[in-house]
Amino acid sequence: MNVRKLEGRVAIVTGGGSGLGEECARVLALHGARVVVADIQAESAERVAASIRDGGGDALAVACDVGAEPPIQAMVQQVIEHYGRIDILHNNAAALDTAQRHADRDVVNVDIAAWDRAMDVNARGAMLCCKHVVPHMLRGGGGSIIFATSGFAALGDITLTAYAASKAAMIALARSVAAQYGKQGIRSNAIMIGLALTEKSAAHMPAELKQILLDQHLTPELGRPRQIADVVAFLASDESSFITGAVIPVDGGWSSHSPALAPMRAYFEKIGSNKL
Template identity: 40%
Template sequence: MVSAARFTGRVALITGGGSGIGRAVAVRLAAEGARVAVADIRYDTARETAEILEEAGAKALPLAADVSDEEAVRRMVAATVREFGRLDVLHNNAAALGREVYGRDLDLTHMDVEVWDRTLAVSLRGAMLGCKYAVPAMRDGGAIVNTSSVSGLLGDTDHAAYGSAKAALTSLTRYVATMYGARGVRCNAVAPGLVLTDVARAVMTPERLAEKAAERVLPHAAEPADVAALVAFLASDEARCITGQTIVIDGGTTTHRPEHAIRQASTRLSFQK
């Protein structure tokens, strides 16, 4: 059972909080005592998350916000402070993961430039704008946690826009940490690998899941709750001396040389014979 002590009296704002990792973080922080503003580009999903928190006895505020829109971000932060009186934690989690953007982020030489622009507008500019308006609102210091990705640390054969945005987000994390550390604001990032969100479960074939399993050192893939636990730690006072860091949470996928996956696959095939 999660203790309610770490975030009692504190206020958290989560972007992309309508589903997946964002929803899991909202549930986790609320369970530990936070009052939570849940922002999403779709108000209906933000409302669903807020209702889950309220049913569990927490105070929640659903907000509609396109984080690539500066005025929308300004209003989002202002509404949070107006409702709860303060802001202590910002989780920049929103990303453009729909088929119309992420699904078209394939071969770079054939990419529509609007796919590139929209990806960076949400994942990178959105996080920058969140920091721009959240930092002044964090009167007593605070914690910012950005959702990066292992895609920002490695190359791949597709999703260059997404990976580039996440790589830049890692750099932004260090800059924000350096600029505002003296006033007590910490900024870190989490870099997940495969996370079994509802969307991931719906779109990944058994063959693709097997490939991902071969890449990992650990036998299990991450669930949204695993990432939420890491975000909660980084946002808490237990991490008061950690800032400017990007913490990988990928089951060991990036810990080894590529031949590990080949050996894993070969071992599995030999057991099946």
């Protein structure tokens, strides 16, 4: 692996102030990128950017709510004034706070404000970031855009209706951008993330639920933020120069197998055999 594969590039990570976005910002910086940590939480963005700078990297914190267009325009303008170019956009921000999760239920009971917020932040926010970043990438000769999506985008589930629809929209967006600007040097890909435990999810998710989810992953452990960030850095770099319009599961096999796998595994364990 080329350790400084993003030297000289400028990367924006939305929602970079915590969780997976924070790790992605750190790993892109480790590879030499100048990183813009854009987050609705100004203090979190500043904390991450400052610690990247303390480690010898180059980072800029920008307070930005991707749920509305003017802050996105202002953020992109600030990046251009500061760094003069944009090569990488990681659309990572998502409305995922506890109130949002609780309000985003099954179709009959989904709160309409929660639906709108998921769409505004996750899907429309990613589209607006592309809308304002792509012209700068075109001027610079190309770029790489990564969309953080989820297994919810592809698989039905009993809750998080709005989140799922917003993540599916992001997959369509990733492909639209790939089709529209590929000939001008812009690549665009979506990653479908399994459960990668962040500080927040590690602390708040009940152990029983973690176990249910782990049983459906094919890996010995749930994901770690670094495993997501390494794929984002790969997609951001020239190492992935022939990958575009792709939806890449980064999910420990979560989306790859029969829905009966976990109960079958438990059944075979119970009967002490896998021979029917």
